[in-house]
Amino acid sequence: xxxxxxxxxxxxxxxxxxxxxxxxxxxxxxVREVLPLEAALMQFLQHxxxxxxxxxxxxxxxxxxxxxxxxxxxxxxxxxxxxxTARNLLVDRIRREHVxxxxxxxxxxxxxVAMEEPGPERAVIARDELRRxxxxxxxxxxxxxxxxxxxxIEGLQGNEIALRMGITExxxxxxxxxGISALADMLYGEDxxxxxxx
Amino acid sequence: MSEGxxxxxxxxxxxxxxxxxxxxxxxxxxQVELDAWLAQSMAHRVxxxxxxxxxxxxxxxxxxxxxxxxxxxxxxxxxxxxxxxSVAALVLLxxxxxxxxxxxxxxxxxxxxxxxxxxxxxxxxxGSQIELNxxxxxxxxxxxxxxxxxxxxxxxxxxxxxxxxxxxxxxxGTHRVIDLxxxxxxxxxxxxLEVSLIEGRxxxxxxxxxxxxxxxxxxxxxxxxxxxxxxxxxxKPEHAIVSQLGWRTGVVVFDSTRLSDAAAEFNRYGGKKxxxxxxxxxxxxxxxxxxxxxxxxxxxxxxxxxGLRVDTRSDEIRITH
Numbered sequence: 001x002x003x004x005x006x007x008x009x010x011x012x013x014x015x016x017x018x019x020x021x022x023x024x025x026x027x028x029x030x031v032r033e034v035l036p037l038e039a040a041l042m043q044f045l046q047h048x049x050x051x052x053x054x055x056x057x058x059x060x061x062x063x064x065x066x067x068x069x070x071x072x073x074x075x076x077x078x079x080x081x082x083x084x085t086a087r088n089l090l091v092d093r094i095r096r097e098h099v100x101x102x103x104x105x106x107x108x109x110x111x112x113v114a115m116e117e118p119g120p121e122r123a124v125i126a127r128d129e130l131r132r133x134x135x136x137x138x139x140x141x142x143x144x145x146x147x148x149x150x151x152x153i154e155g156l157q158g159n160e161i162a163l164r165m166g167i168t169e170x171x172x173x174x175x176x177x178x179g180i181s182a183l184a185d186m187l188y189g190e191d192x193x194x195x196x197x198x
Numbered sequence: 199m200s201e202g203x204x205x206x207x208x209x210x211x212x213x214x215x216x217x218x219x220x221x222x223x224x225x226x227x228x229q230v231e232l233d234a235w236l237a238q239s240m241a242h243r244v245x246x247x248x249x250x251x252x253x254x255x256x257x258x259x260x261x262x263x264x265x266x267x268x269x270x271x272x273x274x275x276x277x278x279x280x281x282x283x284s285v286a287a288l289v290l291l292x293x294x295x296x297x298x299x300x301x302x303x304x305x306x307x308x309x310x311x312x313x314x315x316x317x318x319x320x321x322x323x324x325g326s327q328i329e330l331n332x333x334x335x336x337x338x339x340x341x342x343x344x345x346x347x348x349x350x351x352x353x354x355x356x357x358x359x360x361x362x363x364x365x366x367x368x369x370x371g372t373h374r375v376i377d378l379x380x381x382x383x384x385x386x387x388x389x390x391l392e393v394s395l396i397e398g399r400x401x402x403x404x405x406x407x408x409x410x411x412x413x414x415x416x417x418x419x420x421x422x423x424x425x426x427x428x429x430x431x432x433x434k435p436e437h438a439i440v441s442q443l444g445w446r447t448g449v450v451v452f453d454s455t456r457l458s459d460a461a462a463e464f465n466r467y468g469g470k471k472x473x474x475x476x477x478x479x480x481x482x483x484x485x486x487x488x489x490x491x492x493x494x495x496x497x498x499x500x501x502x503x504x505g506l507r508v509d510t511r512s513d514e515i516r517i518t519h
Contacts, residue, residue, distance in 0.1 A: 023243070026243075027243070027247045030244065030247050031247060031251040035248060035251060056206070056209070057204065057205035060205040060208070060209065060241065060244065060245060061205060063244040064240050067243065067244050068240050071240075133256060151220070151221045152253075152256045152257075157222060158221045158222040159222070173214070173217055176217035176221050177210070177217045180213050180216050180249050180252055180253060181209065181213045181249065183252050183256070184249050184251075184252040188251075
C-alpha cells in the first residue's frame, strides 16, 4: 500500500554490489536505483548538451550503458555510476561529432554534493505519491488522460475504452501509448520539489 | 546505440508494448512475443522497464477504487477540502465528471498500511472516513461486509456514518468496537489498547477470543484502556481527547507530559531517535504543541526550558543533565 522505505532497505540487501545479475533483478535494481535519478540526470544532460531534442535519446543511451555494465557487475554507488556514465557518453559524443568543446561538460566531481543528497523518491509517502500522480494526470492531453483514467481507475479494457470514448481501438492504443510516455517523463523526469512551485 | 532502430523508435515500440500489456487482453503468446522483443537488446529492455514501472506506479489509483464515494460531486460534501487532501486522485475523478462504480469483485480484504512517519486518509463509500497515523495497518473486509474493519496495529481515527442496518465494526486484538453513529480514536500498541470516544455512542465488546468477556457502552469523553486483559474505563475532558488527534495535522500536543512519554511519542514517527538518558530528566513535565516532523526543534525547546544537554548525532538525539 504505502511505499515503505524499510521494505526497500530490506530488498536492497538481497542485491549485492559487485555481483552479476539476472534480468529480473536487473529490472528491479533499475527501477529502484536508477529511475529515481532521472530528474537529476535530465538536468545534467540539458545543462551539458546544446541540442535539447537529443536529450531523451541520450537519457536512454545512458540507461542502456548503465544496465549493460550493471548486468556484469553491479556498481556499489548507482548515483555516482549513472552520472559518470552520462558524462562519458557526452564526451564520446562530442569527440565523435565535434560539436562542443569537451570543457563544456561539467566535471562530474563538481556534482558530487548534489549527488549525495538522498533522492526524494526514497521518502515518498502515499499522500505525496497520489498528489504527484494526480498532477501528472492533470497535465496529460485530455484524450490521453481520459483513456488512462478509464483504464486505470475504472478498470476498463482497451476495447471498452474505445466504446466509451467513441473512437477506434487503434486510436485508443495511440492515446494510451503517448499518455504512458508522457507520464513517465513527468513522474521520473521532473523534480518532485520543483513541480510544487507555481 | 542499438542496431537498426534509434532510441526514439525504440521508445515508441516500448510504449506500444506497455499499453498492450496493461490495457488489453493479454495472452501467453503475447507474453512470448514481448519476451522475444525484450531479449533483442538492452535498449529495448530499459525503455520497456521505464514505461512498465510508470504504469505500475498508477496502481495506486486503482487501489483507491473500493473507497470511492458512491455519489459525486464530492465538493458538495462537508469537509471535503480537508479530508480529501490525501486522496487527491479522487478530485481528479470528480473533475472528469466520472461516476464512481462499486467494486465488489475483489474477494480479499483491502489492506491499508502507513510507514513510520506516514499518514493516510481512507474514505469509504458510505461517507465514513478513517485516518491512519504512523506505522499503522488496517484491513477492510471486501464487498458487502465493507463496514467490518480490523486494526492490526497503530492508531486510527474513525468518523463513521451511522447505518443502523449495517453497524460499523472495528476489530482490534481480542476486542471489538461497534459504532452507534460516532467519532472515535483507537490506538493499539504492543500490549495496550486505548479507545477514546469523541462524539456519538459506541459499544466496546470483547470477542470470543477474549478471556475477560465485557461490554461497555461508551459515551463521549469515555476512554477505555485494555492492558494485559485488564479493562479500565476513565473519562477525559473533550479538549484532552482532541489534543490526542494533533497528528492529523502533523503536530503533537503535550499537556503536563513526562519527557520520557514525550520522547516515546516522537519516536513513533521515525526521524532521529530521541533518547532521554537521564532518569531525573525523564520525569520532567512539558507542555506545548510541536511539529511531529521536527524533533530537533523539540530538543531545542527542552534545552532552553530545562537547561538540559542536547547531544545531536546522526541517528539520535541524547538528552542528559
